[in-house]
Amino acid sequence: MNFIEQSNNSRRGHSRCEFSKKAAHAKLTIGKASATIQPPQPKTPDRMVPHLTTALTGPLLYLEQHILDNQAAIEHWFRGRWLRHNAPFYASVDLRNAGFKLAPVDTNLFPGGFNNLNPDFLPLCVQATMSAVEKICPVAQRFLLIPENHTRNTFYLSNVAALSAILRQAGMNVRIGSLLPEITAATRLDLPNGATLTLEPVKRVDDRLVLDDFEPCAILLNNDLSAGIPEILKNLEQFVIPPLHAGWATRRKSNHFAAYNRVAEDFAKLLHIDPWLINPFFAQCGHIDFQERQGEECVAAHVDDMLQDIAEKYREYGVEQDPFVIVKADAGTYGMGIMTVKDASEVKGLNRKQRNKMAVIKEGQPVSEVIVQEGVYTFENLNGAVAEPVVYMIDHFVVGGFYRVHTGRGQDENLNAPGMRFEPLAFQTACTLPDCSAAPDTAPNRFYAYGVVARLALLAAALELEDTEAAD
Amino acid sequence: MNFIEQSNNSRRGHSRCEFSKKAAHAKLTIGKASATIQPPQPKTPDRMVPHLTTALTGPLLYLEQHILDNQAAIEHWFRGRWLRHNAPFYASVDLRNAGFKLAPVDTNLFPGGFNNLNPDFLPLCVQATMSAVEKICPVAQRFLLIPENHTRNTFYLSNVAALSAILRQAGMNVRIGSLLPEITAATRLDLPNGATLTLEPVKRVDDRLVLDDFEPCAILLNNDLSAGIPEILKNLEQFVIPPLHAGWATRRKSNHFAAYNRVAEDFAKLLHIDPWLINPFFAQCGHIDFQERQGEECVAAHVDDMLQDIAEKYREYGVEQDPFVIVKADAGTYGMGIMTVKDASEVKGLNRKQRNKMAVIKEGQPVSEVIVQEGVYTFENLNGAVAEPVVYMIDHFVVGGFYRVHTGRGQDENLNAPGMRFEPLAFQTACTLPDCSAAPDTAPNRFYAYGVVARLALLAAALELEDTEAAD
Incomplete structure (x- = not known):
């Protein structure tokens, strides 16, 4: 019905x-x-x-x-x-x-990939950025953009360049500060499109982050803090956008x-x-240690329950595919520590390779909490x-x-x-x-x-x- | 210098x-x-x-x-x-x-011509409209658009259609209410692009404007009120955008x-x-009656002073053109009641045709105040x-x-x-x-x-x- x-x-x-x-x-x-x-x-x-x-x-x-x-x-x-x-x-x-069914499966608060957007819609990005800045920090004029610690991933660097361009078009003075210890002086990186990107070393002066000759009013993070919140970012008096608790450290x-x-x-x-x-089922398990096979029962039980719930929905809507669920780290991104499961037994008999894959995510962080999420075809x-x-x-x-x-x-x-x-x-x-x-x-x-x-x-x-x- | x-x-x-x-x-x-x-x-x-x-x-x-x-x-x-x-x-x-020099010469608060914009930038219009509505009347969902009293000007009607489309895409329920007495029932008008536009008679119920089966939360005026503020629009409890005092009546x-x-x-x-x-000189004269040749001296004096001021600026910047000024009605639009003047004597010896042209503007309103504005090539x-x-x-x-x-x-x-x-x-x-x-x-x-x-x-x-x- x-x-x-x-x-x-x-x-x-x-x-x-x-x-x-x-x-x-x-x-x-x-x-x-x-x-x-x-x-x-x-x-x-x-x-x-x-x-x-x-x-x-x-x-x-x-x-x-x-x-x-x-x-x-x-x-x-x-x-x-x-x-x-x-x-x-x-x-x-x-x-x-x-x-x-149309549902979100992941929400990224430090989005990469701005370089993949249709350039025709750059004006929309600029206008929206103007709105965002007006609300969050209208007085800010100088933005320090802190990207991920990649210097060789040119796809990612192209994203940083695209994001900087949007901020500049919205009327900000933007410079890019790196948290990488090896960036000790302004460093030019080449982009695939022939442009360059300059990373500069970030310095902390009292409760403010600065670059040489640049006192930013606001810090825009494009770094998801998977490795934890660096000390240098804590208790700043400048606006930090998004807030630190949006990072995967927390x-x-x-x-x-x-x-x-x-x-x-x-x-x-x-x-x-x-x-x-519009909503996939989900459940959470803590106290997981894939290497030690600890917490597998919690995951298996949720997988089993959820597959039954999905099967019931599929029957109701006449969907003929097999239900499946996704097991993934509760904290973290980049699709590491993710597996597709169609039967609870699959999460109990993980071999070494599978355990290794699930045990750590980006920046080598161990996985101790997972979510079990309904898979959406x-x-x-x-x-x-x-x-x-x-x-x-x-x-x-x-x-x-x-x-x-x-x-x-x-x-x-x-x-x-x-x-x-x-x-x-x-x-x-x-x-x-x-x-x-x-x-x-x-x-x-x-x-x-x-x-x-x-x-x-x-x-x-x-x-x-x-x-x-x-x-x- | x-x-x-x-x-x-x-x-x-x-x-x-x-x-x-x-x-x-x-x-x-x-x-x-x-x-x-x-x-x-x-x-x-x-x-x-x-x-x-x-x-x-x-x-x-x-x-x-x-x-x-x-x-x-x-x-x-x-x-x-x-x-x-x-x-x-x-x-x-x-x-x-x-x-x-780059300067504004006229600012229209009831803009027509939305149909002339590049359709590629419709998303910008929609996004900006969302911002505007959020600020002015976030609770509004139903908009009553009141256009100018034109039913045969298909250029203008195309503007109304374009404006309605923008409001709809921004998530409003929009209907178009006419102040014309001859619109006594919903009236379909054909547009050059094959689409149609429906004008409906506006009714006042207590302090609210309504259409049949439509209780708008906000009234958007695309009518510049050149003919004065109609009684039906006064003291409404709904949002009226722009406010009545933005109209040419005042x-x-x-x-x-x-x-x-x-x-x-x-x-x-x-x-x-x-x-x-970025700024043209201007001056104002009241108590003008072109038909009675009243107030010409004020205009001529301002024209004379201003032409000298412009000439001085032109000398300073090495501009070789002849200075000129524009004399136009202080209230009103559509470029009626406008003349180009290069010598003060021109405003004193107006012939009947010129006087007729200057004496009335849109909706037959008499001109009693004019501004003298520096002409910008x-x-x-x-x-x-x-x-x-x-x-x-x-x-x-x-x-x-x-x-x-x-x-x-x-x-x-x-x-x-x-x-x-x-x-x-x-x-x-x-x-x-x-x-x-x-x-x-x-x-x-x-x-x-x-x-x-x-x-x-x-x-x-x-x-x-x-x-x-x-x-x-």
Whole structure:
């Protein structure tokens, strides 16, 4: 008994996408409501639930359509939320689109990859950066950008250059300060496009970070602090953006997804949909030591429960694929310490290689907490290659995105893995311009839906940072 | 003795456009400082003052270059101003670019012409609209747009359609309410692009404006109230944007340019330039009756004084053209009631046709106050046709612009005149992305300078509205 009620909001005034109502007739029919409070409904016809493997070419995508139909209500809802919560300075969100389900699987508060965005949307980045700076530190004029400690990863350095350019266009004086001990003087690094990037050694003078001849008003971190919070960054009197507790030294995915549960619940009420359509199940296990085989039972038990929960949902929605879950480090990034599991037994019989893979993440940090997260199939593909959308936001504005397109990986695997090579495919159009005269899976409409779900994850990050700030 | 001192602000940190310093050596040399407080300076070499007729193809444009060099300081300055002053919801500013001088000549607080903007920058409009709505009326979801009382001007109707689309994409439910008595039921009007626009009759219920089945939270005026403030709009409890005192029923150009004097003075101090480079002289005359030849002496006296002041400036900067002034109605728009004057005698010997032309403006309103404004040559041209830039802003963000290109008019004439036909030429690039590796007169750099000067006029409008609100 699957349906989405027509939102009350879309009844008021003119509907955004009127064509769609005609196409779908009176009631859209994906989603879920509890059988105990709803009168019996006729079984959803097959055409109302797009067959998964045809998600890109098959019938209308009703979740996306429903999001399109409720654009005014959704934007109004977001406006209200952003009055009460401060968006992070910037973020990127990895999404997975299974056609019937569109969900965030990772939210990065120190996004790389700005060089992968469509250059046509640079003005959007600049405008959003102006908004962000006005809110967070309007008096700041000189920004010190602190990147990751990479000097040879030219992809990453190109991101730093792109980010610096955005900040400069927004009217900041920007210089790049490195935490690397080997950077003892201004060091020019060559970029693939022929440009150069200058890293300078950061010095601490009392409670301020400075470079030679440069007294920044604000520090923008593009370093996720996986290795812990360096002493030099602690107790600064300058603005530090994002705050230190947004770094992986303290951040936990489980806090993020706990906040996302609340956001998804609220949003699902607004749209009268089953929150599961935008929210993957998750659970957390602490006290893990993969090398010592400690904590495997907790993981196995959660995996088992979750696979059953997903199977039930799949039955309800007529999904024929096998459920799977992702086990990954609760702190950390770069897709290290990640495995795809389809049976609880898989996490108990790990061989040495698998244990080694799971035991440490970036910067050699040991993994002692993991989250078990529902796996969401990605059914978007480009010329046979799996494609995963990544959406970029500055302040609370969606400023672009790209697809990670990877031929060597399956629909149920993580696409952001160590050593992995992907081709970035920039979104062609902005995420704010749905086209009501086109089908819901055309690029502008698909991107609008991506932008909405990514902003839900951004809102969750805002709540998460409020919670963890209070706990500091 | 003409020079611009290198701004202190550009000395701190890295300069935006470092190449330019090399090109211009230590000191840029346009602008002015008082001879009484400055030691004697060598006469500016000719190459430092671009010859007017070669403004587009000749030597570097130093005013634009100087603006580019100081981008960080300028954006910082604006951020500080927008913390203290509320930008109007939207505005367009007519600029004139004489190469040596770049100045606003008209600021429209009810801009038409959104249909002339480059559609590539629609996302910028949408993002800026989201910002504007968040600030002014975050709870609003349903917008009533009240356009001018045109039903046959398809150019204008296309603007209304473009504006509605922007508001919809920003997540508003938008309907269009007409003040025309003949609109007694929903009326569909055809647009040149094949789309339609529906005008609906506005009704007042107590202190609220409504349409059938539509209770708007906010009223967006795209009607400049030239004919006075209609009773139906007075004392509404809904948000009215822009406020009624922004309409020509009460607004005066002289208030705007008085505020602009203050803004230009401050900005010129920041950049160490002569404010005249961005500010046209103006003066005001009241108690005018062109038909009765009343008040001509006031106008003639101001014209005479101003032509002498301009001539002095032209001598100082080596400008060889004839000074001219514009006489126009202090209230009103659409370029009615405007004349170009090169000698005071011209305003005293008006023939009947000229008097008729000057005596009334839009909606047949009589002209009783005029402003005399320094004429600024426009030396931009496209295939021999004169081109005047118009910059569009939503909230305090520049969202695009276009050129009015008109073959039948001179460099010293107003290009926004009744019955005038112009070809709009949308700006190719955004106004926020100067390219430091390119010459100052390439499109992105030129547009950045336009965006800066247009925002100065926008800031003046903010001050003006504060002043006139207090006077209400």
